[in-house]
Amino acid sequence: MPDQLWVRTHGEVKIPKRQAAATPQLLRRVNAQAVLAAIRGTEVATGTELMAATGLTRASVIAVCEDLIRRGWIRELDAPRRDAADAGGQAAGSPQKGRPARRFELRARAGVVLGIDIGAATTTAAVADLRGTVLGRASGHFRAADIPAGERIGVVDRACRDALAAAGEAPGNVLAVSAGIAAPVDRDGKVLAAQHFWSLFDVGLRSALQDLHGWPVLLENDANLAALGERWRGSGAGVDDLVVLLAGERLGAGVLESGRLLHGRGGGAGEMGFLDMVEGVGSSDGIASLARQWQAASGGPASGGEASALRVFEEAAAGEPAALAILDRLAERMARVIAAIASLLNPEQVVIGGAVADSAGALLPGIAAALPRFTATPPRVTVSPLGDGIVTVGAIRHALDFVEANALELELPR
Incomplete structure (x- = not known):
């Protein structure tokens, strides 16, 4: 499958260039994708439920499902037995009115x-x-x-x-x-x-x-x-206008606009080098890097040892004044970064993610308080629950x- 055969159509989804016209083959592919996505999102799906999820006709849904069964992607389940209560009081052994709904499930371990x-x-x-x-x-x-x-x-x-x-x-x-x-x-x-x-x-x-x-x-x-992971299973689930900031050693952003990833001409959309020119920021250093630098500059951890972001957040939680001051500086700096993003992109939500996410929740009140000073369109700001697995x-x-x-x-x- 040579890479040059593929073009983007819906964000991350690709189809072959040779099928870019609305051909029957392309329609089969699009319909199969829609049905697979719908079945993946539920344990068991009936034909009626797949029609509602995909907008396809019953005939199209059944045709796609039978094709996917032949290819090994899904399986059809046996019709469930119905007792008298299930049949609305119908006597046991009497003819059942109508056919039971066909039910399908994904073969999750097919690959x-x-x-x-x-x-x-x-x-x-x-x-x-x-x-x-x-x-x-x-x-x-x-x-x-x-x-x-x-x-x-x-x-x-x-x-x-x-x-x-x-x-x-x-x-x-x-x-x-x-x-x-x-x-x-x-x-x-x-x-x-x-x-x-x-x-x-x-x-x-x-x-x-x-x-x-x-x-x-x-x-x-x-x-x-x-950004894709956060929109799928994180605090930004279902949000179409979303920015995710990886904020550990260096800041980098993934940007979704109307549900589509932004890349730019060479893939540089979301790079944060412009922060060198933002007043009160001056670099794309991340939360972990800044916390470590500022703690070292203030004489190191109160309890001794080497400076680290973890020590900063631990000491701040214990009420140590120097660590609390560093958190205040971090909150204001991140507010300026997020305000710059908000002014350029106007996202609904900005998520702080990566290895620092578990600690960064302590910055949210300060960020929320400072944002209105720097932008007229402050987004909702959260931290990712996905940690370093994002x-x-x-x-x-x-x-x-x-x-x-x-x-x-x-x-x-x-």
């Missing part, structure tokens, strides 16, 4: 997907079934940020194989892989290597994993995947979108 989070120091791979339930997870560590491409690919591949082993799944059962990296990625999955740090992630991962295992591999910016959650969602969009072309493992 699996891989979601990968690739950072500068570590990588984490998660295996999920077709409902998005995580079955296994594994991590690997890079000995340095600038290791050779082959070594970086090897660490990622081992994490994937370890996660599959933990899930009890073979590599041949993987239907799609989505990998998030800490660099801009354009709509065609190409890394924008305009900065040295970004170039460290341009290692040919897609072609390498395809050559090793035959997997279809999607590459995406980590903050963009975080990127892998989004990567799983991204891979499942691909699988559902291409179900009629993908061959399920035996």
